[in-house]
Amino acid sequence: MTSRPPRISRTGKSLIGFTYMLFIVLLLVPLLQIVFGAGKQGMGSFTQSLLRPEALHAMWMTFSVVVVVTLLNTFFGILTAIVIVRGDWLGRRVRQLMNSIIDLPFAVSPVIGGFMIVLLLGPHTVLGAFLAKVGMPVVYAFPGMVLATLFVTFPLMVREVVPVLQEIGTQQEEAASLLGAYSWTTFWKVTWPSIRWGVTYGVVLTIARSLGEFGAVLVVSGNIINKTQTMTTLVYQDVDNFNIAAANSVSLVLAVGSVTLLLLMEWAKKRKGVQADAH
Amino acid sequence: MHIEVRDLNKWFGQYHAVRNVNFSIEPGQLIGLLGPSGGGKTSVLRMLAGLERPDSGEIRFYDKVVNDVPPQERGIGFVFQHYALFKHMTVFDNIAFGLTIQKWPKDRIRARVAELLELTGLSGIEKRYPHQLSGGQRQRVAFARALAPEPQLLLLDEPFAAIDAKIRKELRSWLKSLIDRVGITSIFVTHDQDEAIEVADEIMIIQQGSVEQKGTPWDIYKTPQTPFVAEFIGESTILTNVHTLKGFDSTSAWPNSKALIRPEYIEVGRVGELRLASASERGIVKALHFRGSEWLVEVAVGELTLKTYRTLENPVLQIGEEVQVLVHRIYLFNEDDHWVMENPLKEDPMPVHI
Numbered sequence: 001m002t003s004r005p006p007r008i009s010r011t012g013k014s015l016i017g018f019t020y021m022l023f024i025v026l027l028l029v030p031l032l033q034i035v036f037g038a039g040k041q042g043m044g045s046f047t048q049s050l051l052r053p054e055a056l057h058a059m060w061m062t063f064s065v066v067v068v069v070t071l072l073n074t075f076f077g078i079l080t081a082i083v084i085v086r087g088d089w090l091g092r093r094v095r096q097l098m099n100s101i102i103d104l105p106f107a108v109s110p111v112i113g114g115f116m117i118v119l120l121l122g123p124h125t126v127l128g129a130f131l132a133k134v135g136m137p138v139v140y141a142f143p144g145m146v147l148a149t150l151f152v153t154f155p156l157m158v159r160e161v162v163p164v165l166q167e168i169g170t171q172q173e174e175a176a177s178l179l180g181a182y183s184w185t186t187f188w189k190v191t192w193p194s195i196r197w198g199v200t201y202g203v204v205l206t207i208a209r210s211l212g213e214f215g216a217v218l219v220v221s222g223n224i225i226n227k228t229q230t231m232t233t234l235v236y237q238d239v240d241n242f243n244i245a246a247a248n249s250v251s252l253v254l255a256v257g258s259v260t261l262l263l264l265m266e267w268a269k270k271r272k273g274v275q276a277d278a279h
Numbered sequence: 280m281h282i283e284v285r286d287l288n289k290w291f292g293q294y295h296a297v298r299n300v301n302f303s304i305e306p307g308q309l310i311g312l313l314g315p316s317g318g319g320k321t322s323v324l325r326m327l328a329g330l331e332r333p334d335s336g337e338i339r340f341y342d343k344v345v346n347d348v349p350p351q352e353r354g355i356g357f358v359f360q361h362y363a364l365f366k367h368m369t370v371f372d373n374i375a376f377g378l379t380i381q382k383w384p385k386d387r388i389r390a391r392v393a394e395l396l397e398l399t400g401l402s403g404i405e406k407r408y409p410h411q412l413s414g415g416q417r418q419r420v421a422f423a424r425a426l427a428p429e430p431q432l433l434l435l436d437e438p439f440a441a442i443d444a445k446i447r448k449e450l451r452s453w454l455k456s457l458i459d460r461v462g463i464t465s466i467f468v469t470h471d472q473d474e475a476i477e478v479a480d481e482i483m484i485i486q487q488g489s490v491e492q493k494g495t496p497w498d499i500y501k502t503p504q505t506p507f508v509a510e511f512i513g514e515s516t517i518l519t520n521v522h523t524l525k526g527f528d529s530t531s532a533w534p535n536s537k538a539l540i541r542p543e544y545i546e547v548g549r550v551g552e553l554r555l556a557s558a559s560e561r562g563i564v565k566a567l568h569f570r571g572s573e574w575l576v577e578v579a580v581g582e583l584t585l586k587t588y589r590t591l592e593n594p595v596l597q598i599g600e601e602v603q604v605l606v607h608r609i610y611l612f613n614e615d616d617h618w619v620m621e622n623p624l625k626e627d628p629m630p631v632h633i
Contacts, residue, residue: 169363171359171363172363172364172365172366174330175357175363175365175424176365176376177330177349177351178328178329178330178350178351178355178425179376179377179380179424179425180351180377180428181351181380182351185380189365190365193365194366
């Protein structure tokens with residue numbers, strides 16, 4: 001088959017050019033700015049600002065939140081998706097309602113999401129006070145940050161897995177059960193291989209989103225240095241203190257993480273596509 | 280396996296999908312569940328498999344009620360309409376799945392899979408994935424996978440529906456001989472009467488959730504027990520006012536009854552071609568359709584239009600030609616009763632030859 005490149009009109013060309021320009025101005029220039037900004041200060045200043053105790057702690061905090069949130073979100077996301085698609089015992093209406101509510105975090109501003117957690121579990125509420133008493137304060141502490149990030153990232157996994165489950169249907173699972181496999185075996189041997197690339201993509205999205213989450217975490221964490229400060233809230237504070245060089249260094253680390261994730265996303269997407277074709 | 284089903288009912292919300300179904304199946308039989316789409320055939324099959332719970336009634340295997348036995352423990356092989364092969368597994372792993380679950384030793388699994396590959400004519404492609412196979416091959420893999428754990432009962436849901444016409448015929452006879460060879464009790468669902476007639480030892484006709492008739496294909500064709508069965512099996516035309524036909528004037532005694540006539544009940548020929556002239560009608564050829572191996576002839580007799588076949592051996596008729604029509608028998612039915620009526624004039628002791 002021979003395919004001729006399609007003719008593009010003058011307006012088309014200028015629109016395409018405009019898109020490229022927007023891409024360069026909005027994405028590439030700021031990224032380069034961060035890289036050169038960090039480079040201009042020299043390696044010494046770069047490492048120095050990253051080795052500040054509060055920076056190290058913020059990196060550790062971000063890392064912990066990302067790991068815990070990704071694990072929880074993967075587990076509960078897959079579970080929720082299975083219930084939405086396969087949970088016949090729940091009734092269609094309930095599942096439809098669940099399916100719509102899942103998208104709530106997309107519609108609600110993360111700051112509001114964080115604020116809801118403060119309203120619900122803050123130190124002045126009954127529940128919050130009780131939890132603080134038993135030694136597990138939620139708001140202005142790690143659990144709250146995890147909760148807030150979980151709120152923001154929850155739809156990502158569900159939205160990846162639900163369509164895959166719908167597409168593969170129930171027949172393969174039924175075939176497995178008639179061949180003697182109980183639900184756990186069926187899940188691992190039949191369902192999981194079909195959804196794993198969807199899950200992988202969901203994991204990458206979750207990591208990216210929780211790495212960069214700012215609003216919800218800022219409200220819930222209280223942004224306490226060396227305690228609840230994450231990398232994003234540290235950048236915010238550095239900028240606020242006119243410590244541009246330090247903000248630049250932390251941002252660069254975040255940017256490198258984002259680019260890596262972007263590449264991972266491409267790879268996961270490709271694998272997902274390969275599997276979808278292989279029907 | 281001996282199967283007994285009593286008073287089976289299934290509702291899907293407000294929809295009564297299966298109504299008071301009763302039947303029993305002797306070991307080793309090949310049964311076809313035949314009926315229009317949406318008639319409840321697949322629901323019956325899925326309840327036998329344990330994939331669906333009956334709302335009332337009993338299913339017995341070997342005289343033991345199995346209503347509460349999960350599908351994993353029923354020992355049933357099931358072939359799905361779209362095969363439901365595990366698409367991330369090779370042909371070998373697909374067939375071996377049930378055996379792996381049952382923790383057969385590796386060498387026995389390998390031997391059993393090799394045996395099935397041989398039986399289904401799939402040797403040599405065991406390393407391929409389902410998406411690398413043709414429709415017919417996928418079908419065979421699905422059979423092999425269902426048969427691997429040596430089930431007592433094989434259930435097949437529209438096994439040929441997704442295969443193109445030519446290969447379908449081959450697969451049908453292949454399946455029949457395979458099931459005969461394995462000797463396994465089998466039930467298959469189909470909406471294609473040719474398929475049921477060709478493959479099944481016995482047919483169960485299911486319509487709107489109830490069993491209309493159960494019997495050998497020949498019995499069902501010869502003596503349909505309900506008008507629905509008569510109409511569903513074979514080709515037919517339904518007529519009122521059949522008393523205007525020569526020989527059937529006595530049917531006017533049942534004014535509310537209708538007549539069903541099959542093309543093969545009618546003979547048509549040029550004037551002088553038929554032997555029983557005294558029993559035949561005059562008619563005009565209205566239309567001719569070439570059916571590949573015969574002509575389908577539409578003949579107008581008085582106000583009625585009859586359909587019949589004519590072999591290619593006889594001279595070709597022309598539209599508008601006057602012909603002789605002999606109706607051998609009709610199938611009469613009304614709300615209470617149904618019976619077959621032979622043409623009494625065929626018994627004429629002194630046929631007149633023109």
